[in-house]
Amino acid sequence: MQGYIIDLKVVKDDDLIVTLLCENELITSYRFYGARHSNINIGYKIDFELEKTKSSIPRLKDVIQLGFPWILNNQKMYAWQRYLKLFYPHLKELEDLEPFYFFLLDNLVSKIEKQNVLRAILESYLLLLDHEGRLHTDFECLICEIKINSNLSMIRGFLPVHKECIRGKVFDYKKIKEFFLTKKSINLNDNEVENLFEVLLLGL
Ligand SMILES: [Zn+2]
Structure with missing residues (x-):
């Protein structure tokens, strides 16, 4: 799926609650902290997968940042x-x-x-x-x-x-x-x- 990151909340141990604006819904997901994850920030457009967990919030995984031509401006x-x-x-x-x-x-x-x-x-x-x-x-x-x-x-x-x-x-x-x-x-x-x-x- 693809979506725009419109909200990030830091929770325990630098994990993040990430809210994504997607084509048909807003998705709230959980991202575990880890050095090998790609960088994410407000406004980024990402391609991602969701993994169901025991909690009500799915886990965000396989994140790929979809760059804009002006992202370094x-x-x-x-x-x-x-x-x-x-x-x-x-x-x-x-x-x-x-x-x-x-x-x-x-x-x-x-x-x-x-x-x-x-x-x-x-x-x-x-x-x-x-x-x-x-x-x-x-x-x-x-x-x-x-x-x-x-x-x-x-x-x-x-x-x-x-x-x-x-x-x-x-x-x-x-x-x-x-x-x-x-x-x-x-x-x-x-x-x-x-x-x-x-x-x-x-x-x-
Ligand atoms: Zn008036």
């Missing part, structure tokens, strides 16, 4: 790992998973090769919001419920609010509207992209 890898970590709290309650998430990440891996990593992640995140029916293109303020038609702030999940209704980073209304509708970051400057990424890090 620290800037890209760091942003990717911060993004991948957010999937665990977002999806951990779900038993079955739509294949959407796995393929969204597959596509993002190839986009990051060609594009600025933050822009690629933000554009991918809009697809996630849209898929989950949470992309608010009506621009009604979450706090006062009055329509927004000038510069705005955003809270977790890219929910638009009036800049007067909350103290936060202020964004250009027209640019954000265009970004939400086209899902292209081309007209956003680097500063706006960084500020949007900060909002994204609050949680999916």
Whole structure:
């Protein structure tokens, strides 16, 4: 099987509980510590086998890391790992998973090769919001419920609010509207992209 590592928890003696985002499910597995194991980390895509054990958690074995062309690019890898970590709290309650998430990440891996990593992640995140029916293109303020038609702030999940209704980073209304509708970051400057990424890090 293949999956993306979205959570790692160290348990006794450096053993690990590893949560993987796979095509149809999230898999929680147990990995015994051992010097001969290949290195694993948040965000890695791995090929693996599961072995049933007496405990409720299967053992992770035969792990092969499936590298990305940009895996040695620290800037890209760091942003990717911060993004991948957010999937665990977002999806951990779900038993079955739509294949959407796995393929969204597959596509993002190839986009990051060609594009600025933050822009690629933000554009991918809009697809996630849209898929989950949470992309608010009506621009009604979450706090006062009055329509927004000038510069705005955003809270977790890219929910638009009036800049007067909350103290936060202020964004250009027209640019954000265009970004939400086209899902292209081309007209956003680097500063706006960084500020949007900060909002994204609050949680999916
Ligand atoms: Zn408001």
